[in-house]
Amino acid sequence: MNGYHADPADDSVVGDRPAEDLRNRTSIALFDNCRGVRKTTLTYHLAHMFRRLGMTVLAVDLDPQANLTAMCLDETEIEELWDNESELIAQGAASSALPGTGRVNTGQTIADAVRPVLEGTGDVAPIEPAQLQPGLWLLAGSLDLSRFEDKLSNEWFKTFAGDIAAIRTTTAFHRVVEQAADLVGADIVLIDVGPNLGAINRAALIAADSVLMPLAADLFSLKGLSNLGPTLRGWRRDWQQLVLPRVREGFSAPRAEMRPLGYVIMQPEMRLDRPLKAYERWLQRIPWVYSAAVLGERVPVCADDRYRIATLRNYRSLMPLALDARKPMFDLKAADGALGSTQKYVQTCYREFRDLAEGVLARVRQLGTE
Known part of the structure; x- marks a missing residue:
């Protein structure tokens, strides 16, 4: 694939947009029902790498823990976003001005966007994504988003009867993301969701065209x-068969395709109490479980590993430097502490994430032709 900049140390030039790779905008949710697989780290680095490949990227933080937002913004920026206590909690009691500025903070997080739906006062409020770099945007998350869980849970089964208010609630994330993606002209949307099967994640995932799963080789x-x-x-069956036929014409509702793109193996830090043999044992079982449980294949083949897009190493020595520098690991320079052999490790990291991003695009193209 052409278009990426070959030098990971030089971030001044972005490659030509690979229009041949994605004919239309695509949205990918990164999701695994298990904690500790470095899902948010993967989302963050993929977003930056897709930008390096010349695409306009919108990263969306739909995890109520807001870890992606914390990786993308510094504390001062997050404080400004969250300073106007969302009415998800305060219900209008908080001041709407930033202290000492007199400037009104209209609220620019996902929680602020869905507040009117939660309170029953209106539809989703449009919010402006934060521009992290040219071609890279963030729809910021908020801890307040957890307040939306009960509302989404209560409305789910009402959508089956075509309840308009319930459908409006359940599609809130889809429409907020759609508006923001249109605003910035995004080619690709990456959605970071929490590690559970709750109502917030259900609403987030039905808004995704496809799902990429980071996995660890463990039980x-x-x-x-x-x-x-x-x-x-x-979820896909219920939405497509019971809800979509009842959605009124002209209303923007997701297709809930959630097509499985494949998985990425996130290598652990090898320890003496977890030998390589144990890692290999679990690794060999993943293809069978993926094809049987995720794809629903009747006769899965244990050795069929074609759905593994990449294997990423731990990079434990780079991550602290990246967090301090507030940049991706593959963009670290000598001034950031990446000296000597560490700089070679940075270059290896760049190649692995570039290959992963290209592999994801290849899978998107492949699914688009099936």
Whole structure:
């Protein structure tokens, strides 16, 4: 694939937009029903790498823990976003001005966007994404978003009867993301969601065209896959068969395609108490569980690993430097502390994430032709 800049140390030039790769905008949710697989780190780095490949990227933080927002913005910026206590909690009691500025903070997080829906006072409020770099934008998350969980849970089954208010609630994330993506002209939308099968994640995932799963080679990821696959298929079936036929014409509702793109193996830090043999044992079981649970194949083949897009190493020595420098690991320079052999490690990191991003685009193209 052409268009990426070959030098990971030089971030001044972005490659030509690879229009041949994505004919239309696509949205990808990064999701695994298991904690500790570095999902948000993967989302953050993929967003930056897609930008390096010449695409306009919108990263969306739909995890109520707001970890992606914390990686993208510094504390001062987050404080400004959250300073106007969202009415999800304060219900109008908080001041709408930033202290000492007299400037009105209209609220620019996902929680602020869905507040009118939560309170029953209106539809989603348009919010402006934060521009992180040219071609890279963030729809910021908020801890307040957790207040939307009960509302989404209560409305889900009402959508089956065509309840307009329930459909408006359940599609809130889809429409907020759609408005923001249109505003910035995004080619690709990356959605970071929490590690559970709750109502917030259901609403986030039905808004996604496809799902990319970061996995660890261990029992917890395998068990998470076993739960996740049937649940996604059930949500897709219910939405497409029971809800979409009842959506009024002209209303923007997601297709809930949630097509499985494949998975990325996130290598652990090898320890003496977790030998390589144990890692390999779990690794060999992932293809079977993925094809059986996620894809619903009747006769899965254990050795069929074609759905693994990449294997990423731990990079534990680079991550602290990247967090301090507030940049991706593959953009670290000598001034950031990446000296000597560490700079070679940075270049390896760049190549792996570039290959991963290209692999994801290839899978999107492939699914588009099936």
